[in-house]
Amino acid sequence: xxxxxxxxxxxxxxxxxxxxxxxxxxxxxxxxxxxxxxxxxxxxxxxxxxxxxxxxxxxxxxxxxxxxxxxxxxxxxxxxxxxxxxxxxxxxxxxxxxxxxxxxxxxxxxxxxxxxxxxxxxxxxxxxxxxxxxxxxxxxxxxxxxxxxxxxxxxxxxxxxxxxxxxxxxxxxxxxxxxxxxxxxxxxxxxxxxxxxxxxxxxxxxxxxxxxxxxxxxxxxxxxxxxxxxxxxxxxxxxxxxxxxxxxxxxxxxxxxxxxxxxxxxxxxxxxxxxxxxxxxxxxxxxxxxxxxxxxxxxxxxxxxxxxxxxxxxxxxxxxxxxxxxxxxxxxxxxxxxxxxx
Ligand SMILES: NC(=O)c1ccc[n+]([C@@H]2O[C@H](COP(=O)([O-])OP(=O)(O)OC[C@H]3O[C@@H](n4cnc5c(N)ncnc54)[C@H](OP(=O)(O)O)[C@@H]3O)[C@@H](O)[C@H]2O)c1
Numbered sequence: 001x002x003x004x005x006x007x008x009x010x011x012x013x014x015x016x017x018x019x020x021x022x023x024x025x026x027x028x029x030x031x032x033x034x035x036x037x038x039x040x041x042x043x044x045x046x047x048x049x050x051x052x053x054x055x056x057x058x059x060x061x062x063x064x065x066x067x068x069x070x071x072x073x074x075x076x077x078x079x080x081x082x083x084x085x086x087x088x089x090x091x092x093x094x095x096x097x098x099x100x101x102x103x104x105x106x107x108x109x110x111x112x113x114x115x116x117x118x119x120x121x122x123x124x125x126x127x128x129x130x131x132x133x134x135x136x137x138x139x140x141x142x143x144x145x146x147x148x149x150x151x152x153x154x155x156x157x158x159x160x161x162x163x164x165x166x167x168x169x170x171x172x173x174x175x176x177x178x179x180x181x182x183x184x185x186x187x188x189x190x191x192x193x194x195x196x197x198x199x200x201x202x203x204x205x206x207x208x209x210x211x212x213x214x215x216x217x218x219x220x221x222x223x224x225x226x227x228x229x230x231x232x233x234x235x236x237x238x239x240x241x242x243x244x245x246x247x248x249x250x251x252x253x254x255x256x257x258x259x260x261x262x263x264x265x266x267x268x269x270x271x272x273x274x275x276x277x278x279x280x281x282x283x284x285x286x287x288x289x290x291x292x293x294x295x296x297x298x299x300x301x302x303x304x305x306x307x308x309x310x311x312x313x314x315x316x317x318x319x320x321x322x323x324x325x326x327x328x329x330x331x332x333x334x335x336x337x338x339x340x341x342x
């Protein structure tokens with residue numbers, strides 16, 4: 001007998017990708033239920049070769065559902081995840097609502113799989129922010145080898161990270177430029193077409209944005225609280241795929257060649273690093289792929305034991321939907337949940 005899985009937010013960017021990934025990976029589900037707001041009730045979403053009719057989250061009974069993959073935003077998750085968890089359904093949440101809660105494990109399976117055991121405290125597991133997920137997949141094997149002291153990361157984040165409205169805004173503004181229509185900025189604070197915006201999420205008191213703070217708080221929670229992290233998060237006019245320029249200072253010696261070898265063997269990582277035209281990965285090529293791609297690995301001669309690298313991944317997959325499905329697989333493979341209908 002397989003599991004009953006609900007996708008809350010199934011009409012969104014991440015929810016639709018969750019449905020694709022469950023189907024692609026042959027996830028052991030007997031039944032998959034698509035949920036969204038009352039606005040979407042009765043609309044249809046694809047799941048493999050099937051079509052699912054979307055149900056209303058507000059009126060859905062979770063008592064015989066085993067796993068809820070939640071990607072309906074922070075407010076919805078704050079309201080619904082504890083209620084769903086109390087019905088014995090494990091919530092794997094994509095929003096930032098629970099990531100910093102001490103009783104909720106924040107998991108990237110390649111990085112801190114053992115922390116998952118704490119999920120029983122609330123029946124909620126958090127998925128990290130998209131830019132952090134790909135970053136820690138690349139940092140973890142290097143930290144194990146040479147102990148990271150400090151990381152400086154600059155992100156180049158695609159518009160799909162801001163949901164389907166973000167993608168529509170880039171499309172509509174680009175079209176408006178070509179037909180000389182007025183440009184409307186609603187989702188982003190400035191025009192995103194043919195521009196970049198150094199502002200993601202709200203400003204905090206110290207002048208950093210919440211997105212930048214998330215990268216450091218989540219890296220510390222999952223990898224090592226002793227690592228110092230600083231970040232500049234930038235939105236760029238790319239539909240899918242986040243890129244990151246990462247500068248790392250290590251406690252111990254590590255060469256670019258050693259880092260390349262370690263990352264070649266590391267789970268979830270793919271090294272593409274040739275010193276020639278096109279010998280690196282760009283977000284366009286990573287869309288629809290599962291790996292975290294690492295290119296441009298170089299020694300930084302301005303510090304002791306320093307490296308620079310370029311890290312790219314599909315934000316809707318490793319940054320959200322794929323990681324959530326991998327967490328569900330981890331729960332099942334470790335025997336931490338049993339299907340209710342058995
Ligand atoms: N995009 C990324 O790269 C990424 C990465 C990591 C985490 N996340 C997180 O994942 C979540 C979803 O992101 P997204 O990019 O998929 O957003 P999205 O494309 O805007 O989709 C939002 C989804 O939430 C549903 N929803 C909204 N209000 C609801 C309500 N009151 N009750 C039930 N469902 C509701 C929407 O349903 P309707 O169609 O009915 O409105 C839709 O299915 C967010 O928390 C986001 O922060 C996103």
